[in-house]
Amino acid sequence: EAQVTQNPRYLITVTGKKLTVTCSQNMNHEYMSWYRQDPGLGLRQIYYSMNVEVTDKGDVPEGYKVSRKEKRNFPLILESPSPNQTSLYFCASRGTVSSYEQYFGPGTRLTVT
Amino acid sequence: QQQVKQSPQSLIVQKGGISIINCAYENTAFDYFPWYQQFPGKGPALLIAIRPDVSEKKEGRFTISFNKSAKQFSLHIMDSQPGDSATYFCAASMRGNFNKFYFGSGTKLNVKP
Numbered sequence: 001e002a003q004v005t006q007n008p009r010y011l012i013t014v015t016g017k018k019l020t021v022t023c024s025q026n027m028n029h030e031y032m033s034w035y036r037q038d039p040g041l042g043l044r045q046i047y048y049s050m051n052v053e054v055t056d057k058g059d060v061p062e063g064y065k066v067s068r069k070e071k072r073n074f075p076l077i078l079e080s081p082s083p084n085q086t087s088l089y090f091c092a093s094r095g096t097v098s099s100y101e102q103y104f105g106p107g108t109r110l111t112v113t
Numbered sequence: 114q115q116q117v118k119q120s121p122q123s124l125i126v127q128k129g130g131i132s133i134i135n136c137a138y139e140n141t142a143f144d145y146f147p148w149y150q151q152f153p154g155k156g157p158a159l160l161i162a163i164r165p166d167v168s169e170k171k172e173g174r175f176t177i178s179f180n181k182s183a184k185q186f187s188l189h190i191m192d193s194q195p196g197d198s199a200t201y202f203c204a205a206s207m208r209g210n211f212n213k214f215y216f217g218s219g220t221k222l223n224v225k226p
Binding site: 033035041044058100101 | 115117122145154155156157158162202204206212213214215216217219
């Protein structure tokens with residue numbers, strides 16, 4: 001089954017404790033993105049990647065890092081999480097430059113205390 | 114500043130009625146306008162999308178109306194059903210960079226039986 005998977009689905013952590021949210025897609029997609037969803041703000045793009053080793057900032061990259069060492073994986077790293085990063089996070093992938101449809105993962109709910 | 118403004122924030126419609134959600138944008142470089150549907154606990158899923166070279170696109174009960182001069186687009190759900198109850202997001206992506214997506218704030222639709 002074609003899908004985008006994220007782990008963990010739920011995470012509660014404390015301020016300053018480094019964490020990684022993994023994202024993997026099995027559709028051989030070139031393009032991948034990370035979003036955060038907050039009430040009243042919709043989804044905001046954090047980072048995106050056009051291919052292996054090629055990434056760029058979205059609208060809200062501060063406090064986040066990403067890497068794309070393999071085509072299928074695009075982890076999101078929070079080196080020093082803060083309470084304002086408490087949010088619902090989604091990973092998405094897209095096939096080719098001419099295919100606009102994004103496929104979203106199931107989401108990761110992160111709480112930073 | 115939100116690049117895509119969406120209204121209303123919430124909407125209650127009787128079964129069989131028409132649901133209308135509106136979005137507006139300022140950036141004339143936007144070239145692709147998708148609508149996403151999100152059920153609780155799930156990631157957004159592409160519902161329907163339009164490019165600015167057409168004024169309307171219909172897929173089943175879902176229609177996008179696009180007004181390029183007014184920089185507005187809307188989603189119409191005809192014969193709304195309780196199964197349509199979800200949160201809907203409009204979005205926009207820019208000509209030349211379809212990796213960057215800007216989402217509206219979302220509309221929570223409740224279709225009453």
